[in-house]
Amino acid sequence: MATKVLMVCLGNICRSPLAEGVFRHLSDPSNFIVDSAGTANYHTGAAPDSRSIAVAAKNGINISNQKARQLTRDDIATFDHILVMDQQNRIDALALCNTQEERHKIELLTSSSGHNTSHVPDPYYGDENDFDTVFELVYSCCEAWLTKH
Numbered sequence: 129m130a131t132k133v134l135m136v137c138l139g140n141i142c143r144s145p146l147a148e149g150v151f152r153h154l155s156d157p158s159n160f161i162v163d164s165a166g167t168a169n170y171h172t173g174a175a176p177d178s179r180s181i182a183v184a185a186k187n188g189i190n191i192s193n194q195k196a197r198q199l200t201r202d203d204i205a206t207f208d209h210i211l212v213m214d215q216q217n218r219i220d221a222l223a224l225c226n227t228q229e230e231r232h233k234i235e236l237l238t239s240s241s242g243h244n245t246s247h248v249p250d251p252y253y254g255d256e257n258d259f260d261t262v263f264e265l266v267y268s269c270c271e272a273w274l275t276k277h
């Protein structure tokens with residue numbers, strides 16, 4: 129059975145849509161199902177940020193069809209791995225967990241990479257360069273994660 133992976137950030141419009149798109153691009157669909165969600169509901173129903181769409185497109189990945197949604201209790205039960213972008217996402221996702229088994233599903237996307245970076249920085253108030261940085265980081269973290277699973 130395919131392993132279910134959920135990418136989580138705050139708004140589900142900048143980082144986790146990129147992580148979802150990159151992960152899908154790099155993985156075998158018969159082995160992995162990937163989705164994304166945000167801990168907040170600010171942008172529910174919205175397409176990814178135009179700067180995320182642009183950096184993905186520049187790298188041959190189309191994320192424009194994604195729609196933002198909020199992380200739910202159901203997600204925690206359903207997904208096998210919940211890969212969060214930063215420590216606050218981790219705290220918010222852990223707050224939805226009921227069991228130790230569920231808490232073990234929550235991990236930082238950056239934790240399996242060789243990077244010194246402890247989190248994927250929020251590019252929302254940044255510029256195009258910040259989105260390039262996020263793309264490169266997310267890409268290498270997804271590659272590293274997939275070599276371990």
Ligand code: 4NP
Pocket residue numbers: 137138139140141142143144166170250251252
């Ligand atoms: P994301 O970025 O968590 O990577 O999707 C953000 C998007 C929106 C906001 C913050 C971060 N916001 O405050 O609206």
